[in-house]
Amino acid sequence: MPIDALVYLSMTVFSLPIAGIRMFKISSLSLSIGMSAIAAAALTACGGSDDGAASTREVALEFVAVAGHTPVQCGTLVSGLGTGSAPAQVKDLRFYISNVALLQANGTETPLTLSANDNWNLTAGANQITLIDLENATGACSNGTPATNAVIRGTVPAGNYVGIKLTMGVPFALNHTLYSDVTTAKPPLDIGAMAWSWQSGRKFTKIELTDPEGATGSWTAKTFAVHLGSTGCVGNPATGETVQCKAPNRMEARLTSFNPDQQKIALDVQALVAGNDVTKNLGGAAGCMSGGTDPECAGVFRAMAIDWKADGTGTGLPIAAGASQTIFRPIAR
Numbered sequence: 001m002p003i004d005a006l007v008y009l010s011m012t013v014f015s016l017p018i019a020g021i022r023m024f025k026i027s028s029l030s031l032s033i034g035m036s037a038i039a040a041a042a043l044t045a046c047g048g049s050d051d052g053a054a055s056t057r058e059v060a061l062e063f064v065a066v067a068g069h070t071p072v073q074c075g076t077l078v079s080g081l082g083t084g085s086a087p088a089q090v091k092d093l094r095f096y097i098s099n100v101a102l103l104q105a106n107g108t109e110t111p112l113t114l115s116a117n118d119n120w121n122l123t124a125g126a127n128q129i130t131l132i133d134l135e136n137a138t139g140a141c142s143n144g145t146p147a148t149n150a151v152i153r154g155t156v157p158a159g160n161y162v163g164i165k166l167t168m169g170v171p172f173a174l175n176h177t178l179y180s181d182v183t184t185a186k187p188p189l190d191i192g193a194m195a196w197s198w199q200s201g202r203k204f205t206k207i208e209l210t211d212p213e214g215a216t217g218s219w220t221a222k223t224f225a226v227h228l229g230s231t232g233c234v235g236n237p238a239t240g241e242t243v244q245c246k247a248p249n250r251m252e253a254r255l256t257s258f259n260p261d262q263q264k265i266a267l268d269v270q271a272l273v274a275g276n277d278v279t280k281n282l283g284g285a286a287g288c289m290s291g292g293t294d295p296e297c298a299g300v301f302r303a304m305a306i307d308w309k310a311d312g313t314g315t316g317l318p319i320a321a322g323a324s325q326t327i328f329r330p331i332a333r
Contacts, residue, residue: 058155059154060153061100061112061153061260063150063151063152064134064267066269074136074138074139074140075139075141078090081273082274082276083277084277084278086278087212088212088224088278089209089212090269091140091208091210091223092141092206094144094193095204095207096168096194096202096204098129098167098169099111099128099166100128100152101166103161103163103165104159104162105160110156110157112156114153117186119187121188122186122187122189127171127174129171130188133148134148134150163257164258164260165253165255166252166253167250167253168250168328169228169249169251170204174189176200176201177189178237178238196229198229199243201245203228203229204228204251207226207227207269208225208287209287210224221287223287224278224286225285225288225289226273226300227285227287228249228251228290229289230245230316231246231292233245247292247314247316248316248317249290249306249316251304251325252318253322253328255329262332264331265331266328266329267327271303272304273300274303275299282295282296292308292313292314295310303325305325
């Protein structure tokens with residue numbers, strides 16, 4: 001029996017007046033309407049309804065590359081890079097984003113549940129990862145792939161969210177496997193170009209800038225590469241050994257004011273290389289390949305807010321949860 005009917009049966013017309021108290025009658029119709037309204041309001045407040053309305057929210061996080069306020073893409077000249085404000089061509093622009101969470105105003109983190117596994121997304125246990133691929137094999141990106149992916153899609157419980165938290169990197173549990181081993185390296189971890197020499201790990205980023213004039217240009221080092229990845233690793237996963245890395249080098253970013261319906265996430269290559277002369281190599285690998293003493297890594301790791309020290313004693317951990325990072329920011333769609 002409906003709740004409003006039960007209430008009606010238990011509340012008959014008041015009959016005997018009591019001195020000093022004004023009595024009134026509640027009709028069955030008005031009581032029934034009132035109780036139904038209260039029930040509907042309660043369900044709405046809980047994020048559901050009596051007809052099974054969805055209690056989740058779909059989210060699409062769109063990424064774009066910029067240099068300051070200028071869009072960046074393969075085949076287009078990028079200006080104003082590094083300490084010498086040099087022009088460059090993009091040679092590669094790929095990076096892994098993992099374990100995204102939406103933020104509520106009180107700081108509560110709600111993990112994003114990715115859509116089904118595919119060539120760009122993987123959920124394995126408690127870890128979720130997406131490859132963002134902003135190169136398209138044109139221009140100087142000729143060694144890349146025509147296929148691209150700029151969006152992370154998933155769901156969160158219905159609610160009010162004000163920001164987002166993300167990690168640029170591959171979770172430890174998924175990182176140290178042979179990229180060619182189909183039993184352990186599911187897409188998007190099976191890409192040879194993103195393979196890393198440190199104990200079968202992955203490049204968390206493959207962001208490369210090159211001399212716009214090619215081999216005849218004026219750059220003394222023709223490519224400035226930013227390959228973020230774990231370093232100082234020991235242990236061979238191919239023989240069942242547990243891998244341990246001195247510097248994990250996973251970058252965290254926390255955008256406390258972000259609306260995915262109105263904004264997208266910009267990766268700013270100008271901010272990434274702001275502390276370097278991209279046309280020169282001052283030691284170690286060309287650009288920054290996460291070397292613990294490579295001088296080009298000082299500026300890159302500062303932009304990423306990862307602990308790095310010139311004497312190699314950096315921990316490779318995020319500084320203050322990435323609060324001072326400068327490479328990711330929200331921009332209007």
